[in-house]
Amino acid sequence: MRLLMLLVLAGCSRAIPTQLHPAGTPSTHDLLWDEPGPIVLESVVSATWQVPLSGLLDLDDPAAAHFDSGPFPIVLPVHVLTHPDHGAFIVDTGVSQARARGEKDVARGLIAQFVKNAVPVEPLGDILARQDAPLAGVLLTHTHLDHVLGLEDVPEGVPVYGGPGEGEAHGLKDSLVQPTIRRAFDGRSLQVWDVENGTPIGPVNSAIDVLGDGSLWAISSPGHTQGSMAYLAFTTTGPALFVGDTSHTQWGWDNGVPPGTYTVDGEANRDSLMQLKALVDEHPSIAVFVGHEL
Numbered sequence: 001m002r003l004l005m006l007l008v009l010a011g012c013s014r015a016i017p018t019q020l021h022p023a024g025t026p027s028t029h030d031l032l033w034d035e036p037g038p039i040v041l042e043s044v045v046s047a048t049w050q051v052p053l054s055g056l057l058d059l060d061d062p063a064a065a066h067f068d069s070g071p072f073p074i075v076l077p078v079h080v081l082t083h084p085d086h087g088a089f090i091v092d093t094g095v096s097q098a099r100a101r102g103e104k105d106v107a108r109g110l111i112a113q114f115v116k117n118a119v120p121v122e123p124l125g126d127i128l129a130r131q132d133a134p135l136a137g138v139l140l141t142h143t144h145l146d147h148v149l150g151l152e153d154v155p156e157g158v159p160v161y162g163g164p165g166e167g168e169a170h171g172l173k174d175s176l177v178q179p180t181i182r183r184a185f186d187g188r189s190l191q192v193w194d195v196e197n198g199t200p201i202g203p204v205n206s207a208i209d210v211l212g213d214g215s216l217w218a219i220s221s222p223g224h225t226q227g228s229m230a231y232l233a234f235t236t237t238g239p240a241l242f243v244g245d246t247s248h249t250q251w252g253w254d255n256g257v258p259p260g261t262y263t264v265d266g267e268a269n270r271d272s273l274m275q276l277k278a279l280v281d282e283h284p285s286i287a288v289f290v291g292h293e294l
């Protein structure tokens with residue numbers, strides 16, 4: 001079971017077609033660390049699940065050694081970011097309406113068995129249906145299965161963005177999960193953030209000004225996967241940082257302990273986590289959203 005969990009959560013999809021997304025123009029706007037921004041944020045639990053803590057947290061880290069590796073409750077969140085001029089963006093995708101109805105979705109065979117215990121709460125299609133603004137883009141933190149299960153509810157033609165290298169294979173373990181992720185993309189291209197041409201924000205090495213007005217940033221955060229991204233939004237209630245699976249858990253964030261077996265490169269993950277934590281240390285007004293708690 002643990003092996004299967006590893007295979008699924010570590011899987012990525014060689015088969016996703018990719019297209020390079022141009023870097024946003026580095027913004028010279030003063031960032032709104034301590035006053036309301038333009039973006040309205042709604043964070044939604046799309047599904048709940050339980051997975052081994054050894055995947056979510058590096059239990060070899062001395063700070064985490066007292067935990068056992070048993071099942072840990074998580075959520076699959078969808079964050080809706082609505083900009084007054086640019087429409088709505090979502091960070092990650094939760095689960096689909098087909099899954100919520102108990103119908104066949106993109107997961108088949110062993111993968112379907114693996115995800116069958118994920119309990120839908122509100123599928124992405126329902127979340128999108130009650131938005132006033134049209135969906136302008138999907139901001140993926142990475143392309144692991146539990147972040148793309150709702151993609152099939154995304155209307156055709158809506159761009160899907162992610163980090164570099166997410167479309168590349170990591171050997172044999174991908175073979176099991178690739179068909180599912182390919183079905184989730186359903187022929188869409190992944191628009192790849194040009195993190196090489198990002199701009200620093202304080203301790204963060206590379207960030208891209210997504211809309212050109214300084215209100216929404218895509219931040220390079222490699223380690224959990226090669227192309228993992230975080231997103232920073234300046235919302236009506238203050239700045240909000242979505243760290244994705246650079247930290248699955250609030251405890252991991254609070255204690256600076258990166259994820260465990262689900263992470264591809266533990267050292268790079270730790271470095272990215274430290275950059276994001278240093279940004280929040282500089283700007284304590286930032287609300288932090290970890291990958292799988294809400």
Ligand SMILES: [Zn+2]
Nearest residue numbers: 144146245291
């Ligand atoms: Zn995840």
